[in-house]
Amino acid sequence: MEEEITGTPFEDLPDEAKVGVEEDEVTTFPHLVYKEFLCALAVLILFILLSVFFRAPLEEMADPSLTPNPSKAPWYFVGLQELLVYFDPWIAGVMIPLLIIVGLMLIPYLDTNPDGVEEYTFRKRKLAIITFTVGLALWFILIAIGYYMRGLHWQLYWPWESREMVKNSAEGLRSLPLYGGIVFLSIYFGLGIYLPARLKRGLLEEVGRARYVILMLLFLLMAGVVIKIVLRLTLNVKYILTTPWFNI
């Protein structure tokens, strides 16, 4: 069977047929096409089996007067819903998703490292891989917490706790005063952008000024999400910056 599929081996071809052909180059048919075919077959079988044995969820008919507690977004947005605990809706529901999309789109233009193309490597691009993995993990951890651990009134329930038990959210939350918030954010973004360029000689020249600032800004914003979560959980900080128009 194997011979029939592969036909004349490349090595057995006359030399004049090999001109201009790369060493590990193979014809798409059959080498790639048969893999695609088998893969498609496996996926189709899997989904037919799934559909026969697992019924798609369907609850009672929609009733605008009967709000479930808690109401949850579709699973892929539950991470953003979970962020509502720590941020106002205009940040959790608008700015963060926008920044994620823009940030993802900018990756190829910000990452100037030419190494590690078409290979799995950690050594050649450590910082890029750590950053991306942390972001990806954050997205799925938030989804997992929101989906599996949030109960009545979006309170945190451990798997062994009864979901019937009502929990109180009355905790003494406090915010930084206006000047405190301005100082905190100025230091955070100012030092965050200034220090790495200062400490690592040649970094600015290597990456380019505009690219460096955008890169650090996105980096600090992503880290800022984690910092705000930690500040809220440890020091009960509600807002870092309080203004008459918006709060952060």
Added chain:
Amino acid sequence: MAKFRDWITGTQVWKSIVRHGYPDTRTNRMLTILSNFFLHVHPVTVNERYIRVRHSWCMGGISFLLYIILVVTGILLMFYYRPTIEFAYQDIKDLHFSVAYGDILRNMHRWAGHAMVFTVAAHMAIVFYTGAYKPPREFNWVVGVLLLFLTLFLSFTGYLLPWDQLSYWAVTVGTSMIKAFPLLGSEGPFSRLDGESDIGFLFVGGRTIGQSTLLRFYVLHVAFLPFLISVVMLVHFWRVRKDGKLTKKL
């Protein structure tokens, strides 16, 4: 048997359809790709390393296959579904309990939809970890992120259509965030607009989710977004070819 095969492949009808010989030589294998409309999205030769399953995990291809499954099951579902708050839920119930194979049809559309969100995200992660977005393929990564966004948007608009408690309140949670859009939303910072002229009203077609929302999401889900994502997908596939580097050793 061999004689019969030779006779079949020698007929004028066969030769008019399959325009190459048996693909056991390099030339005929290349012609197999070049002379077939569906196969010619492929390059005629590829680098052996890049087509290993452990390299790409087939995630891009699986995403596309799931999209095809979704188009096929989705069109079939449209024969039974009416996007009105009066009938929508009942039509889904009918699919489960009285339409022949309707149950399987809806289940497959649902599971393939969820799976596609996951496989598109996985495809993105794999492209990142293999550094495949690096020059000259930067722009196709951008197109890919757009496809991820469209996939999420398609899934979200489809989420409302069964019109049950799950879909109604999940979409309520999702759309309530749009009202918080700075400047454009009635509840966002620097808002000058009221609840009946802001971006949330535009999206939902009312102050709360109702008949207009169902119709809007239905049209977005079955016509506008599938058309858009198909066009962007074609650009994505075309650029995979045009940006090159699939054959050359790096």
